[in-house]
Amino acid sequence: MLIVSRLTAGYGKLTILHELSLEIQEGQFVAILGPNGSGKSTLLKTIFNLTDVTGGGVEFRNQAVLGRPTEQLAQLGLAYVPQRENVFREMTVRENLLLAVRGASKANARQTMAECLNLFPILEKRQAQKAGKLSGGERQMLAIAMGWLKRPQLMLLDEPSAGLAPLFVAEVFRTLKELCRTGITLAVVEQNARAFCAGVIMPT
Template sequence: MSAVPLLQVQDLSSSYGRIRVLSTVSLEIGRGELVALVGSNGAGKTTLLRCLSGVQPIDGGTIRFGGHDINHLRASERVALGIAQVPEGRLVFPQLTIEDNLLLGGYGRNRATVSAGFTRAYAMFPILAERRRQLAGTLSGGQQQMLALGRALMSAPKLLLLDEPSMGLAPVVVERIFDIIDELRASGTTILLVEQNANAALALADRGYVIETGRIVLAGDGLDLLEDRRVQEAYLGV
């Protein structure tokens, strides 16, 4: 049933020890949508992505994927279902070749999926194909972000969770990364994009959510949020 959103998060809460950092967060993402999640440092963006990918425990609430409750599923089982996360800071393996980094992204997938993943990643990022036998540590920051994206694509994900893909990159590289995210959406991948670069993220996104100290405070179409006075004052320096 296509009417069921791909991801539905309802009243999600999560804590570090006794400190609650997410409180009753609710959001949903439809199939094929690009949804931006913006908010300041420490608002809880990364924690939310980690809850979705299953590496951060939750205190309460429900995460549904394709209409099914996945609360009880481990991270590896969520990857198998089609949820892939590109972590903050990229986290590629610098001592492994580009090819081996990609291969790890296809761990547990069958040969045909892995082969299709390589074809797709190399077509999207020709620089990775050219340098596939080199160590990932030799790549520039932007190229490592491309590798991190390519690695996530290797599992043929249905939902891509991107944590600050533009962080620390030069403006021209940032532009390229946002173009790539747009291409991924055009190819049918559903994306949750976490960004401090609220301007670029909301301009690109179909819809967006604003998170402040662990709570969703605003939601709407990307362009509407971009023009919202509260968003402009808080995040866009207008």
């Protein structure tokens, strides 16, 4: 589904990714592991046109990806949930969610929102709350929900469990597993390999 071949990228003259290659197959739930500073976020940022590429390529379902604006990537079926600053803090939860469904017909948006609150029950009661006032775990759920609302085929998530208490980590992975079951392919940057494996393998 996604083929990264010999990708070389970084920031200006600073090269972070050196001829990186990987493949993600349809339906997979994959983890991208690595120590702090190894370039995991840089990889996702590169796919989303936020770094400087000096070599190699990325294909999503046989279409070249590099250099495309976010809107086009969304149309192709790709969603990205960044590690930081992934919600609009001054807006309410509901406003953030509505922003993610803009462009859909009213009836469609209403149905999608209802489905969303069903998948992310934690957000139901917090709809009127400013996103900046959510707990870390709630905010992460909102960011994931915003990605999901774009109806992606492949979601790239950057450390969705970072800084969360174990109970919330389990909740995030349960939700991600649920998304995978609905047919979305997931690639997750994760330090928490144990929780990831538990989320993937353990029956719930």
